[in-house]
Amino acid sequence: MLHLGHVRCMFSRRVVVPLNSGLGTASHEVSDQLDMSQPIYSDRPDTPLPDRPWKDVLDATDKSLKQKEKGPWSALSKEEKIALYRLKFNHTYPEMKRPSQEWKTVIGGMFFVFGFTGLVVFWQGLYVYPPQPPTFGEDWQAKQVQRMLDMRINPIEGFSAKWDYEKKQWK
Amino acid sequence: MVRERRDLYSLPDAPLASRCYSHSKVETDEEFDARWVTYFSKPDIDAWELKKGMNTLIGYDLVPEPKIVDSALRACRRLNDLASAIRILEAVKDKSGPHKDIYPYLIQELKPTLTELGISTPEELGMDKL
Numbered sequence: 001m002l003h004l005g006h007v008r009c010m011f012s013r014r015v016v017v018p019l020n021s022g023l024g025t026a027s028h029e030v031s032d033q034l035d036m037s038q039p040i041y042s043d044r045p046d047t048p049l050p051d052r053p054w055k056d057v058l059d060a061t062d063k064s065l066k067q068k069e070k071g072p073w074s075a076l077s078k079e080e081k082i083a084l085y086r087l088k089f090n091h092t093y094p095e096m097k098r099p100s101q102e103w104k105t106v107i108g109g110m111f112f113v114f115g116f117t118g119l120v121v122f123w124q125g126l127y128v129y130p131p132q133p134p135t136f137g138e139d140w141q142a143k144q145v146q147r148m149l150d151m152r153i154n155p156i157e158g159f160s161a162k163w164d165y166e167k168k169q170w171k
Numbered sequence: 172m173v174r175e176r177r178d179l180y181s182l183p184d185a186p187l188a189s190r191c192y193s194h195s196k197v198e199t200d201e202e203f204d205a206r207w208v209t210y211f212s213k214p215d216i217d218a219w220e221l222k223k224g225m226n227t228l229i230g231y232d233l234v235p236e237p238k239i240v241d242s243a244l245r246a247c248r249r250l251n252d253l254a255s256a257i258r259i260l261e262a263v264k265d266k267s268g269p270h271k272d273i274y275p276y277l278i279q280e281l282k283p284t285l286t287e288l289g290i291s292t293p294e295e296l297g298m299d300k301l
Contacts, residue, residue, distance in 0.1 A: 048229055048262035049222040049255055070251045074289030081253060082296050088254035092298045093261040 043089070043096040053088045062087055204236050211242035214249070221246050225259060234266045234273050237280035244281070248288050256290045257298070264293075 034040075039051035058066065062083075068076060069084055076084070085092075134140055153159045164171045198206075210224055225243060228235055235243075240263055247256040260278075267273035278285070278292060285292065293299045 045262075045265050046229060047226050048258050049225050051222070053254075069253055072289055073248075073253050076253070076289070078291065078296055081257070081291050082298065085254045085257050085296075085298070088252075089258060092293065093265050094299060094301050097265075098301055 041090065043091045045093060045097060050089075054090045055087045058087070204239055207235065207239045208242045211239065211246045213246075216246050216249065218250055218252070221250060221252075221255065225255075225262070229262050229266060234263055234270075234277070237277055240277060241281060241284050244284055244288060244290060253290065256288070257293055257296070260290075261293050261298075264299075 041050045041052045041054055043050075055062070065080060065083060065087075068080065073081070135144070149160055149163050149165075155161055162171050163169075207224075207228060211221070213220070221243070224246075228239070228243075240259060243259055244256050247253070247259070263277060264274040284290075
């Protein structure tokens with residue numbers, strides 16, 4: 001059953017995978033790596049019954065509980081029922097769907113990057129940009145405005161229209 | 172008629188899958204339900220078939236009818252698998268999504284079966300909380 005989930009897509013490039021990938025591990029591994037050719041356990045809301053039970057290797061208490069499971073289930077106590085569940089499954093649905101705190105890392109990382117970028121831009125302004133052209137200076141700008149008014153730039157609806165030529169001030 | 176185990180036609184979602192072709196017959200809800208009840212009612216159903224059936228059913232965009240869940244729970248009983256029975260209840264609750272009234276209805280309809288088979292709901296076992 002080629003049922004690869006989002007997490008496993010990263011690992012499907014190779015048949016074997018490091019054991020600390022968070023996937024259910026069987027205790028019969030001889031090497032460090034997870035054998036992807038064997039049934040894998042997974043906690044996925046869309047796959048209620050995974051390929052493998054969570055605990056493969058049962059000790060004596062587990063085995064006797066499994067025997068008791070063959071009889072009427074009303075004879076099992078709540079703790080035994082929970083124990084049977086935990087033998088077969090790792091997380092319950094609420095546990096597998098619990099929210100993570102990852103969003104804080106993401107937002108924090110974003111702000112850090114913005115801040116760093118801000119510093120880079122500031123440093124740029126100091127050390128990288130060439131000197132400002134003279135056309136930016138106060139004096140030059142004032143003379144430029146006067147020249148534009150003298151030329152009657154946009155006298156109807158635009159620039160010069162806003163200048164009161166009688167009172168010699170902006171309307 | 173002898174049916175091959177695991178031949179493709181024993182899977183409920185093979186030939187009669189509903190498609191949007193105008194020329195072919197669209198399966199009704201009752202037919203769908205009946206197919207799935209029959210699937211899980213197989214007397215010698217094995218663990219793989221239960222797994223495959225449940226995983227396929229949960230993949231559909233619907234919450235299974237109580238009678239389908241009932242049939243699946245009885246299949247778990249035949250397989251002596253209480254854990255999977257509880258898991259099935261969790262899964263159908265999850266399938267209801269934001270519609271909080273579906274799961275209580277399902278449990279209400281399944282109460283006789285749950286009592287008969289001795290299946291505790293996740294709520295009764297305290298497993299619905301983190």
